[in-house]
């Protein structure tokens with residue numbers, strides 16, 4: 001096989017990259033270890049920044065998003081006895097959208113089908129070769145056991161946090177920064193209408209809680225739990241009781257309505273950045289290059305921002321023989337990655353209980369400041385709704 005770009009991974013980064021490359025007249029082949037059904041039903045992120053929505057719309061992927069997505073003006077910040085609404089639209093002129101990663105993934109699948117995109121699902125033993133040459137190639141085993149080789153001009157590593165692309169960069173050619181947080185999230189999906197119009201981020205001495213949602217019929221809720229938590233120790237009743245306590249059931253007449261839990265998982269919290277995001281003709285994007293804890297809702301949005309930069313960079317390099325954007329890709333993307341990494345760390349450390357009374361007072365002081373100060377709230381809003389993609393002065 002021969003193509004211009006081999007894309008490793010059919011998650012949001014890989015699928016959107018194949019879409020944007022196609023719009024720019026660049027061919028690609030996508031390789032994915034999982035089945036299409038698995039990829040399209042994987043429960044993960046659900047909040048889209050304004051800039052993500054604009055990019056999806058501008059590339060013809062906005063129809064269902066505009067119809068079924070729910071625009072939110074802001075979020076609530078909560079701690080025992082207090083709840084404060086931050087109105088992002090008032091503060092910075094833009095909000096966010098509730099639209100599940102599953103739906104983004106399905107929209108991408110439909111668009112790629114319509115374009116006749118070559119995607120190989122359920123592949124194995126993916127290996128990257130000759131990345132430092134101008135003729136890299138990738139080998140893989142297809143679902144039927146056949147071994148294949150794809151020759152290309154570039155390889156895009158969009159294979160998430162556990163893929164092969166990051167590992168394909170030699171140790172001497174990369175620097176990795178990492179932080180593992182001393183807590184995890186227990187996330188549930190429930191078939192019940194959300195008990196709130198917009199997200200509630202709650203600080204509580206028992207631990208953080210978040211009331212999010214996927215639609216007007218499906219709630220997404222999270223609880224801070226200890227690392228290594230066994231999900232079997234958390235019955236549905238225990239989960240709803242903890243959510244009620246931490247989210248302030250009964251406070252000023254607000255109630256949390258429980259319902260049937262349809263999905264339950266424990267998610268470790270990690271920050272990781274690898275630099276540079278390019279090695280020879282291998283370009284990394286999304287979780288393959290960086291991981292953020294989900295508190296700031298940045299993972300999916302960062303993956304989109306990366307490929308928004310990478311697609312024109314690859315088109316310049318391969319179609320126009322102009323390497324300038326490709327040469328700038330890693331530095332440009334990393335400025336935004338570090339901004340989002342800091343914001344995600346800041347939200348995480350402000351909201352998660354650590355069993356340290358001094359830290360708890362600092363966290364509460366910070367929350368009161370964000371709730372009371374327009375300057376502080378504007379900083380949160382500016383980061384949460386997403387900074388411009390590729391603007392070197394601000395991102």
Ligand SMILES: Cc1cc2nc3c(=O)[nH]c(=O)nc-3n(C[C@H](O)[C@H](O)[C@H](O)COP(=O)(O)OP(=O)(O)OC[C@H]3O[C@@H](n4cnc5c(N)ncnc54)[C@H](O)[C@@H]3O)c2cc1C
Pocket residue numbers: 008009010011012013014031032033034039043044045046047101126158159160161162163164187267285286287288294296297298299300303
């Ligand atoms: C378990 C989990 C839960 C999350 N929950 C939330 C959340 O609640 N809120 C939030 O804001 N963010 C969440 N995130 C973050 C967000 O979903 C990710 O940032 C986003 O999916 C990144 O997109 P991506 O395309 O870069 O990577 P991914 O979505 O991980 O896609 C990578 C793809 O590559 C495939 N792959 C892996 N290895 C290979 C290989 N060797 N060859 C070929 N293909 C390969 C994978 O199967 C996958 O389909 C979560 C992430 C994870 C992992």
